[in-house]
Amino acid sequence: MREKLVLVGNGMAGMRTIEELLEIAPDQYDITVFGAEPYGNYNRILLSPVLAGEKTINDIMLNDEQWYKEKNITLHKGRWITEIDRKNKIVKTADGLEAAYDRLLLGTGSNPFIIPVPGSDLTGVISFRDIADVDAMLDASTSKKHAVVIGGGLLGLEAANGLKLQGMSVTVVHITKTLMERQLDKTAGKMLQQSLEARGLHFLMAHETEAIIGEDRVKAVRFKNGLEIAADLVVMAVGIRPNIDLAKSAGIYCERGVVVNDTMQTYDPSIYAVGECVQHRGQAYGLVAPLFEQAKVCANHLAKYGIARYEGSVTSTKLKVTGIDLFSAGDFLGDDDCEEIILQDPASGVYKKLVLKNNKIKGAVMYGDTIDGAWYFQLLRDGTDVSDFRQSLMYGKSHLGDSGHGGQDAAAAMSDDMEVCGCNGVCKGDIVKAISSKGLFTLDDVRSHTKASNSCGSCTGLVEQILASTLGGDYSAATKAKPVCKCTDHSHEEVRQVIRENKLITIPSVFQFMEWRNKDGCHVCRPAVNYYLLSSWPAECTDDYQSRFINERVHANIQKDGTYSVVPRMWGGITNPTELRAIADVAEKFSVPTVKVTGGQRIDLLGVKKEDLPAMWKDLNAAGMVSGHAYGKSLRTVKTCVGKEHCRFGTQFSISMGAHLEKMTWGSWMPHKFKMAVSGCPRNCAEATIKDFGIVAVESGWELHVGGNGGVKVRATDLLCKVKTDEEVEEYCYAFIQLYREQAHYLERTAPWIERVGLSYVTKTIVDDEQQRKALAQRFLESQTYVQNDPWRERASEGVHEHEFKPLAVIAG
Amino acid sequence: MPKFIEVGLLEDIPQLGSRVIETDQGRIAIFRTSDDEVFALADACPHKGGPLSQGIVHGKRVTCPMHNWVFELQSGEAVAPDEACAARYPVQLESGKIYLSLEK
Numbered sequence: 066m067r068e069k070l071v072l073v074g075n076g077m078a079g080m081r082t083i084e085e086l087l088e089i090a091p092d093q094y095d096i097t098v099f100g101a102e103p104y105g106n107y108n109r110i111l112l113s114p115v116l117a118g119e120k121t122i123n124d125i126m127l128n129d130e131q132w133y134k135e136k137n138i139t140l141h142k143g144r145w146i147t148e149i150d151r152k153n154k155i156v157k158t159a160d161g162l163e164a165a166y167d168r169l170l171l172g173t174g175s176n177p178f179i180i181p182v183p184g185s186d187l188t189g190v191i192s193f194r195d196i197a198d199v200d201a202m203l204d205a206s207t208s209k210k211h212a213v214v215i216g217g218g219l220l221g222l223e224a225a226n227g228l229k230l231q232g233m234s235v236t237v238v239h240i241t242k243t244l245m246e247r248q249l250d251k252t253a254g255k256m257l258q259q260s261l262e263a264r265g266l267h268f269l270m271a272h273e274t275e276a277i278i279g280e281d282r283v284k285a286v287r288f289k290n291g292l293e294i295a296a297d298l299v300v301m302a303v304g305i306r307p308n309i310d311l312a313k314s315a316g317i318y319c320e321r322g323v324v325v326n327d328t329m330q331t332y333d334p335s336i337y338a339v340g341e342c343v344q345h346r347g348q349a350y351g352l353v354a355p356l357f358e359q360a361k362v363c364a365n366h367l368a369k370y371g372i373a374r375y376e377g378s379v380t381s382t383k384l385k386v387t388g389i390d391l392f393s394a395g396d397f398l399g400d401d402d403c404e405e406i407i408l409q410d411p412a413s414g415v416y417k418k419l420v421l422k423n424n425k426i427k428g429a430v431m432y433g434d435t436i437d438g439a440w441y442f443q444l445l446r447d448g449t450d451v452s453d454f455r456q457s458l459m460y461g462k463s464h465l466g467d468s469g470h471g472g473q474d475a476a477a478a479m480s481d482d483m484e485v486c487g488c489n490g491v492c493k494g495d496i497v498k499a500i501s502s503k504g505l506f507t508l509d510d511v512r513s514h515t516k517a518s519n520s521c522g523s524c525t526g527l528v529e530q531i532l533a534s535t536l537g538g539d540y541s542a543a544t545k546a547k548p549v550c551k552c553t554d555h556s557h558e559e560v561r562q563v564i565r566e567n568k569l570i571t572i573p574s575v576f577q578f579m580e581w582r583n584k585d586g587c588h589v590c591r592p593a594v595n596y597y598l599l600s601s602w603p604a605e606c607t608d609d610y611q612s613r614f615i616n617e618r619v620h621a622n623i624q625k626d627g628t629y630s631v632v633p634r635m636w637g638g639i640t641n642p643t644e645l646r647a648i649a650d651v652a653e654k655f656s657v658p659t660v661k662v663t664g665g666q667r668i669d670l671l672g673v674k675k676e677d678l679p680a681m682w683k684d685l686n687a688a689g690m691v692s693g694h695a696y697g698k699s700l701r702t703v704k705t706c707v708g709k710e711h712c713r714f715g716t717q718f719s720i721s722m723g724a725h726l727e728k729m730t731w732g733s734w735m736p737h738k739f740k741m742a743v744s745g746c747p748r749n750c751a752e753a754t755i756k757d758f759g760i761v762a763v764e765s766g767w768e769l770h771v772g773g774n775g776g777v778k779v780r781a782t783d784l785l786c787k788v789k790t791d792e793e794v795e796e797y798c799y800a801f802i803q804l805y806r807e808q809a810h811y812l813e814r815t816a817p818w819i820e821r822v823g824l825s826y827v828t829k830t831i832v833d834d835e836q837q838r839k840a841l842a843q844r845f846l847e848s849q850t851y852v853q854n855d856p857w858r859e860r861a862s863e864g865v866h867e868h869e870f871k872p873l874a875v876i877a878g
Numbered sequence: 879m880p881k882f883i884e885v886g887l888l889e890d891i892p893q894l895g896s897r898v899i900e901t902d903q904g905r906i907a908i909f910r911t912s913d914d915e916v917f918a919l920a921d922a923c924p925h926k927g928g929p930l931s932q933g934i935v936h937g938k939r940v941t942c943p944m945h946n947w948v949f950e951l952q953s954g955e956a957v958a959p960d961e962a963c964a965a966r967y968p969v970q971l972e973s974g975k976i977y978l979s980l981e982k
Contacts, residue, residue, distance in 0.1 A: 503959075514959045585894060585912050588934040588941035588948070611894040615932040615943045623943055627929045873897035873908060874885040876980070 067095045070367065071156055071166040073146045073311065075100025077109055078340025078356040079172025080128060085364030087136060089582075093368060096138045097164050099156070102195060103143040105129045109195070110353055110536055111501055113386075116199050116227030120501055127504040149315035151333055168335055168367060171312055171323060175305040175341035175351065180215065184277030190299045193224045202300065206231035209297030213237075213286050215274055217244040219384060221302035222257075225266055226386045228300070236267040236294060238274060238286070248382045248393035252409070253416055253432045260389055260414075269294075307342045307349050322349045327374040329363035339363050345377060352380050353536070357506060372554070381442045383435070383533045390476075390534070392438035395428035395445050396420060403427060408459050417459060424452040436476070437461030439529040453823045462526065476530035485527050488520035493531060500535045508532065521777040550589035552582050557810040561597050570598060570606040586612075593811035596698070599734055600806050603848035610866065616696035619869050620856040621678055624671065629678060631670040632695035633685050634731065637705045637724030637743070638666030647688030651681050665702030665740065667693055676870050682857035691855040694731065698812070700802075701740045703727040704752070708745025708762065717762030719745035722791065726760075726798060732852040733802065733845070736809040736818075741798075754782045757815040758801055760794060763787070767794050771801055771827065772819035780816040783824045786832045799842035800831050806845070880968050880979035888914060888974050896931040896940070901980060906967055907931035908976060909951050911938055916976055917951035918969040924962035 070086075072079045075098050083096060100106075104126070111125040133140040141162065148157040149169065157163050177192030179185050189209075191201050205212070206228060214225040217239030229235045237244075243254035244261075258268055272292070277299055278285040287293040307322035318324050318332040322344030329337050329345075339359045341351055350356060355378035365373035381394035399405065399420040408417045415433035419426055419441065426445040431438055440462040444451060451458055479485070481494030499505060499515045511528055512519040518528040548554050555563075560579065569575050572594050576586060586594065591612035598606045610618050621629035633648070648668055652660050659671040673681060682692075694700060703726050706712065708719030723743040730741075742753035743760040753759030755775035759782050761768040766789040770782035785801070788794055804827065809818040819827060831838050859865040891897045891910040898921055899906045905921035907930050915938070921931045928944030938951045948957040954964040968979040 583937050585936040587936045587939075588946065591934060591936065611892055612934070614934070619932075623929075623932060625926070625944070627927075627932075868890060868892065868895075868897060872900045872905075873890055873976075874899050876883060876885070876899060876901045876978075 068093065068167040069165055070094035070096050070168045070170065071164050072096065072098045072170045072172060073156065074172035074174055074340070074342075075102065075104075075106050075140070075142065076172050076174045076340060077106070077127070077353060078174075078360055079170060080106040081357050081360035082170060082172070082339050082363045082367070083138070085361050086367050089364060089370070090368035094168070096136075097141070097166075098133070098138055099141045099144055099146050099158065099164075101143065101145050102197075104196065105133065105140070105142070107196070108501070108504055112193070112196070112199050113223035113227055114501075114535075116193075116202055116224065117230045118227075122196060122199075124501045146311060149311065149317075149336075151315055151317075151336070154335065166335070168337065170363070170367070171331070171336065171338035171342060172340045173308045173311055173323075173338075173342040176308050177301060178304045178306050179301050180274060180303055182274055182276050184279060184283065185301070187277055187279045187283045187299075188281055189279070189283035189297065190277055190301065193220050193300055193302050194305075202228060202298065203231065205298040206233050210234060211236070211295045212298040212300065213294065213296040214300045214302060215286075216300075216302035216304070217268070217270075218247065218302060218304070219245060219382060221300070222261065222384060223386060224300050224302055226261070226264070228298075229264065229266055233298070234267070235265075236269060236296075237261075238269045238272050238288075240271070240273055242271050244268075244270075245382075245384070245393075248397070248430075249391075249432075250397055250418065250430055253391070253393075253418070253430045256414065256416055256432050257384070257389065257391060261386075305341065305351055307344065309342060312338070312342070320344055327362075327376060328366045328371075329359055329375060330366065337363050337367065345375065348377060350378060350380065352382070353506065354378060355380060379442075379446050381438070383438070383536075390431075390433055390435045390530075392429065392431040392435040392442075392533070394438070394442045395426070397428035397430045399427060406459050419459065421451070424450050424455065426451060435533075436526045436530055438533065439526065450823060453825055454820070476527050476534060485531065486515075486517040486520070486524045489516040491515050491517035496528060496531050497535050500532060505532075506536065549593055550587055552576075552586050552590050553579060555579050557593070557597075560594060561601070564594075564597050564601050568602065568605075570602050572598065572609055572612060588614075596734060596736065596811050600848070603851045617698070619675065619678065619866075620692055620694075620696065620860065621673070621675075622696040626672075627675075628672045629675055630695070631673050631678070631681060631685075632663065632667055632693040633690035634693040634727070635667040636727050637703055637720050637722075639720060639724060640668075643688055644690055647685060647690065651684045654684070655681050663695070663702075665695075666704050667695075667702060669695070676872075679861045679870055683861035686855070686858050686861055691731075692857045697734070698737050699732065699734050699739065700727070700730045701738050703730075704740070704742040704756070706744050706750035708743070710745075712745055714748060715745035715762070716764045717745055717767065719743040719751065719760075719762055722760065722762075722794065723751075726795070729795065729846075729849070730798070730802060732854070733806070733849060734852065735802070735806055736811050737814045739802065739805070739815070755779065756782065757805075758798055760798075765789065767791075769794065769797050769801075772815045772824070774814055774816040778816070783819065785824075785828065796838060796842045797831060799845040800838040801827070803841040803845035803848075804830060806848075807841075880981040882968070882970055882977035882979050885976050885978045888916065888971060888976060891916070891976075894935045896933070896935060898929075898931045899978060903980060905929070905931070906978065906980075907940075908969065908978065909935055909940060911935065911951070914971075916969050916971050918967040918978055919949065919951065919954055920965035920967070920982075922964075923947060923949075924956070924964050925960070930964060 106128040108125040114120040144158045146156045147159045155165050177194045191198050212228045212233040212235045214221045214237045217237050225235045225237045273289045275289045276287045283299050285293050286296045309319040312323045313319050323338040323342050324344050331338050340356045362373040362375040384391045403420050403422045406419045418430045420428040429441040479493045485493050505511050518525045595609050595612040616622050655677045657670045661669045663669050703723040705720045705723035709715035710720050739757045741758045742751040742756040744751040744753045745762045753761050755773040759770035768787050769785045771785045773782035774780040896907050896909045907921040909917045921929050923942040925947050928942045932943045933940040941948050947960050954966040956962040965982050970977040
C-alpha cells in the first residue's frame, strides 16, 4: 500500500513540489490534488503577458489535465477544501468530498489585499491574481474606457501596461512619490515613470484613495485631497496576504502565514506547506524563485531523504513590461555604513547603482542596462568580496571581448529573430517561446531545451536576461554550492573534501560514500570525480579510462566526422628537420587530408582514422616526438617568442625557458586545459597576458601573470608578481599549477577560478607564503613522476588499450 | 526469428565501454554495462551522426561524444528534452558470447 499525499492548492509552489517529488521518488505516494480554479496548473507569473496580448492562456499552462492522468495524479479542479480533520487525517471539500492523507501539503497561496474603502465591493473593482481577473480585464477593455490601477508596484504596473495595450486609458494611483518604492530608489523610479508616461500611462503620485464611487458598477475614484476621476474599471494591486484561513481553522499555528521550519513542515508533523501561504523565519515570499527553493526542500523531506534545509531566500525583481529593462535586488538604499557606486547616463537611459558594505554587494538597482543583473545578484547572494575587482565592477562581467552573440547586451532591445546563441543558432524568439510553452524557470532548463548558452556560454548573460524578462526576473538563479550533476546534491568542494579526508581512491567508493543516486553516475560526474581522485591521490589512484571523455581515452581529438587529429609536442614551439620530415612522412603514409599549423605553435594532422592512430604514433615516437595533449584537460602548449636567443629586443632567454617549463609540466592532468607562454620582453610577442600562466621577461627578471584567457571571453591576466631568477619562475609556476589543480572545479579554467576565489587569495598563498609555495611546488613535482609516460608510446608499442583501436568484428555482407 | 551472428566475447568489451562491429549496413556499436548487460545501436547519433561507441556509458545509457545527447541503450530513444531515436539491433549474450542480429 502506498502512502497518500494530498495537495491543497493546484498552484505553482505546490505543483513544483509534486514534480520535484516525482523526480526523486516517483512511486512513494498516491497523490491527490485539490484546486479551486477550474484549470490545470498554470504559470501565474505570465499572466501579465496574457493581459498584454503577447501570450494566450494556452501558452502559459504548465501541466494540462492529460499530464495529471499520465502521472496517475487525481486532480479535483474547481473544488475548495474547507476542512482539515487532523485527528483522522482527512480533508473535506465544500461539496462533501473527502480524501484521506498520510502527508498533507498546503499550497493555498495568497489573496490580493483589497483596501477597505467604501465602494470596494462594487462591480468593476477587481484584483490581478488569476485567470478570472485577466478575463474580467480583457472583457472590460472591449467596452469600457477608463481604467484606474491602484498600486504602483510590480503587479500594478504590469496590469496598467496590459490594459493600456488593450486600448484603455489608464491612470496609475500610487500612495508614495516613487513607483515600486520597495524595489527602486528615487532616480530609477523616476526613469521608470517617464518611460511609462511615454507609453501613454497617466500617474497620480502621492494620492490616497478615499472611496470608490458608483451604484452597482464603479463610476469614479475619489482621493483624500478631493480629486475625483472617472473609472469604468478599478484594479486593486496593493499587495497580497498569505491565505491561511484553512490552516487556521484546522488549528495549525499561523502568524502572518502558515509557520514552517527549515524542512517546510508546519507545527503538525504530517502537514507541510510551501509557497505564498508560508511564513518561514518571519518572512513570507511572493516571488517564484523562493517558492521553488522551498519546493525542492519540501520534496526532499516528503521523499524521506531528510537532508535538505531551506534557509530563506534573497530575492531580485524584474518588471515584465516589454521594452523596459529594470532590475533590483537586495538592500538598494543602504545605511550609513554603506557605500554607493553609481553610473548614470541620461542620454542613453542608463542608471546603475550598487550598494556595498565591507566590500560586499548589499543591493543593486539597474535601469536601461541590466545584463549584469544576474551577476551582481550572484555576488550578492554568495557574499563575494569584490575588493579584487571593485574598480571594474560597475562595468559588469560581460564587457569587451565577448564573442558569439553579435555584441548584443540588452535582450529587451532585441527582436525575436535576432540570434542570441551563435554556437547553436538559437534566436531570442525560440528562447521566449520555450520558456513559456515548456514552463522553464532556470538557466539549466533553458539550456537543455533550447541549447542556448549550452556550448561556449558567452551568451549566458543574455539568456539569463531573456529568462528574467520573460518570467519577471525572479527565476531560480544558480546558488553558490551547485551540485556536481543530477546524480547528487553534493558540490564539487564536498566531493573533493570527502576524497581527501577519507582517502577514497575509486569512483565506486566515492559514489557509495556520498550516496550517489545511480551507481554508474553520468557523463558529467564521472570525469570530474576521476580527476579529483587522480589529483588528490596521484600515487594510489588508478585512472579510470571508461570515465574519461573519448579524447582523453584515446589520446587524440575527435572531429565532427568521427576521425581524429594528432598533434605532436614541439617543446616551446621549436622543431627541426627530422621532426618535420617524420611529420611529412606520416601525413603521406596515412593519407592525412589536412595538415595545419596551430595557434599554439605546433602542427596538427587532421582527419586520421582511429585504427591508424597507434601506427602513426609509432612513427612519430621513432622520430623522438610524444603526445602534445592537444585533446586533454592538461598542459597544452607553452608558446614562446624568440627572445634573447635571437631578438634584438630580447631581455631573457624565452625559448629555453618555455621549452624547459613544458618539459617539466607536460602530462599533468588539470581541471581544464592549461596554456602557458613566455615572452622575451614587454613587447610580449608570445601573447603571454592571455594565458593561464604567462611569463614576460624584463631586464631585471620576469613578470609572472595568471588567469588569462583568449577564448570566448577575453580576459587579460592579473599580475601575480615579479621574480628575479629562472628558479623562481619554475617554483611559482609549479605552485600556481598545483593550487589550480587542487582547488578549481573540474572544467573550470583559471580565469573563472581566479574570479571566484579572488586574486588576493592566490597572491597570499603563492607569493606571500613561501612555505606554502614550496610545498605546492613539491606536490606538483611529486605527482608528475606518475604521469610523464608518453601515452602514445604506451599504445603504439606497449599494447595498452588495444581494444580501443580495432573493431570487435567485421561482418561481411 | 532474426538470425544471430556471433561477434565476440563479453570480456572483449570493457565494462561501461563499447566496441564497434563493421557491417555493410555501417558500424554498429555494442555496449557493455556495469551489470554485464549488452546492447547494440547504430554507431551514428541521430542528431549529427556522432559515433555513439565513443561515448561514456552510464547505467543503461550512453552520452554521445559530440554534443552530449544521452540515449537509452534499450530503446535507442534520446533522453528528454532531446527528441530522436537511434536504430537498435537485437543482441544476445550466451555463456560469455555475444550474438548480434542485423535485422533492426
